[in-house]
Amino acid sequence: MTGALAAILQRDIRLALRQGGGAALGLVFFLLIVTMTPLAIGPDPALLARIGPAMLWLAAVLSILLGLDRLFQADVEDGSLQQMRLSSAPLELVVLAKATAHWLVTGLPLVIAAPVYGLLLALSPVAMLAVTITLLIGTPALVFIGATGAALTSGMRRGGLLLAILSLPLMTPVLIFGVSATMAALDGLTPFRTPILALAALSLFSMVVGCAASAAALRAND
Amino acid sequence: MILTASNLSCRRGGRLIFRDISFRVASGSALVVTGDNGAGKSSLIAMIAGLLTPAEGEIALSGDPEQTPGELIGLMAHRDGLKPSLTVQENLSWARNLLGASAMDIDEALLAVGLSHAIAMPVEHLSAGQRRRVSLARLLSCSRPIWLMDEPAGALDQRAIRGLTGLMQRHLAEGGIIVAATHQPLGIDDAQTLHLAPPPVDAGDEEPFWEDDDCEDELLMGYAPARAGQ
Numbered sequence: 001m002t003g004a005l006a007a008i009l010q011r012d013i014r015l016a017l018r019q020g021g022g023a024a025l026g027l028v029f030f031l032l033i034v035t036m037t038p039l040a041i042g043p044d045p046a047l048l049a050r051i052g053p054a055m056l057w058l059a060a061v062l063s064i065l066l067g068l069d070r071l072f073q074a075d076v077e078d079g080s081l082q083q084m085r086l087s088s089a090p091l092e093l094v095v096l097a098k099a100t101a102h103w104l105v106t107g108l109p110l111v112i113a114a115p116v117y118g119l120l121l122a123l124s125p126v127a128m129l130a131v132t133i134t135l136l137i138g139t140p141a142l143v144f145i146g147a148t149g150a151a152l153t154s155g156m157r158r159g160g161l162l163l164a165i166l167s168l169p170l171m172t173p174v175l176i177f178g179v180s181a182t183m184a185a186l187d188g189l190t191p192f193r194t195p196i197l198a199l200a201a202l203s204l205f206s207m208v209v210g211c212a213a214s215a216a217a218l219r220a221n222d
Numbered sequence: 223m224i225l226t227a228s229n230l231s232c233r234r235g236g237r238l239i240f241r242d243i244s245f246r247v248a249s250g251s252a253l254v255v256t257g258d259n260g261a262g263k264s265s266l267i268a269m270i271a272g273l274l275t276p277a278e279g280e281i282a283l284s285g286d287p288e289q290t291p292g293e294l295i296g297l298m299a300h301r302d303g304l305k306p307s308l309t310v311q312e313n314l315s316w317a318r319n320l321l322g323a324s325a326m327d328i329d330e331a332l333l334a335v336g337l338s339h340a341i342a343m344p345v346e347h348l349s350a351g352q353r354r355r356v357s358l359a360r361l362l363s364c365s366r367p368i369w370l371m372d373e374p375a376g377a378l379d380q381r382a383i384r385g386l387t388g389l390m391q392r393h394l395a396e397g398g399i400i401v402a403a404t405h406q407p408l409g410i411d412d413a414q415t416l417h418l419a420p421p422p423v424d425a426g427d428e429e430p431f432w433e434d435d436d437c438e439d440e441l442l443m444g445y446a447p448a449r450a451g452q
Binding site: 003004006007008011014015018077078079080082083084085086087088222 | 268271272273274292293295296297299300301302303304305306307308312316317319320321322366
């Protein structure tokens with residue numbers, strides 16, 4: 001069973017990195033939003049530094065949403081989901097492997113790129129660190145919440161819009177806690193611990209619920 | 223090992239596709255499922271694979287209702303289950319990790335289906351018939367004794383069909399089970415056949431609304447049989 005899950009994880013990473021796989025899509029989209037922000041708002045370093053963490057978080061949410069629609073759809077279309085359902089691993093763990101692979105190729109690059117992109121928004125070193133830590137803890141929640149939406153819309157030809165409408169309301173608490181944890185780290189007045197623990201709880205909770213819900217949605221699709 | 227199905231019914235989109243299908247296939251024997259388009263051949267295959275829940279009836283292994291065939295099944299479905307951007311080798315080794323490897327390795331399986339030269343080719347460059355053969359090579363190289371095959375001969379040329387028959391015979395001789403849905407004769411010796419026919423109209427729970435005389439003309443829009451006096 002572990003072998004089957006490792007094979008799924010490895011194959012999904014390989015597919016994403018191969019030509020046309022779309023691993024760079026989110027990262028480039030993230031860069032586009034971040035570079036356009038100072039051009040739209042104006043070169044005021046104080047203002048940019050104040051809204052920077054929120055911009056980075058917004059950009060991360062949107063970039064993750066961008067690549068999610070193909071998470072299960074491609075496997076449904078070419079029949080590899082049927083093969084995965086015949087493996088000894090339960091479908092919930094198949095979803096866990098696929099979503100983890102998706103986070104490794106779309107979420108983790110955002111976390112790594114965040115401090116570099118933070119330079120464009122005139123963030124202080126503390127702010128960069130805070131954004132990176134909150135994104136590292138919060139992006140898995142975004143991927144697992146989105147996975148449920150992706151599973152529900154996997155049978156649809158143009159499910160991207162519905163996926164966004166279904167997932168964004170559930171992603172909002174993650175965004176709120178992510179930004180408030182970053183702000184708490186910056187101003188030093190409010191406690192940093194509370195929002196960061198809430199963010200971690202959201203990630204763990206959506207990992208468990210998201211896998212079960214996605215598996216149920218995929219089973220119902222057939 | 224005996225695969226049995228008792229009183230299976232299939233309902234899709236509220237419509238009864240077939241009902242009261244029963245069969246019994248033992249190790250070393252094959253069941254060939256025939257029927258018109260839409261008769262439910264693929265649905266039956268999906269039910270045996272456990273991908274579709276029967277509306278009624280059950281599928282069991284060796285007469286034990288607790289045991290389901292799930293992990294013994296190798297599926298050659300209508301959709302090949304191959305990733306276009308990965309090579310034949312990568313696709314097959316993924317399937318072997320996923321489903322369990324058989325004694326036959328990838329090279330031998332590809333040799334058996336006549337695709338040794340394509341091992342390093344991405345699947346997107348293969349023709350439909352070649353993809354079908356890769357799918358067959360997957361059955362050969364994975365350790366799944368029950369083969370479910372949906373139109374295995376589709377897109378294959380005559381020579382490849384003879385090769386397919388030979389490989390299926392060999393699998394049966396080794397004690398495997400095959401359930402194949404097909405339109406064309408596969409030439410397997412003493413295979414049972416199961417013909418899926420649409421259930422009679424009164425078999426449904428409810429009378430279809432188009433049976434109602436009043437709305438017939440509007441609904442059938444000229445397809446209605448001509449009546450006397452018109």
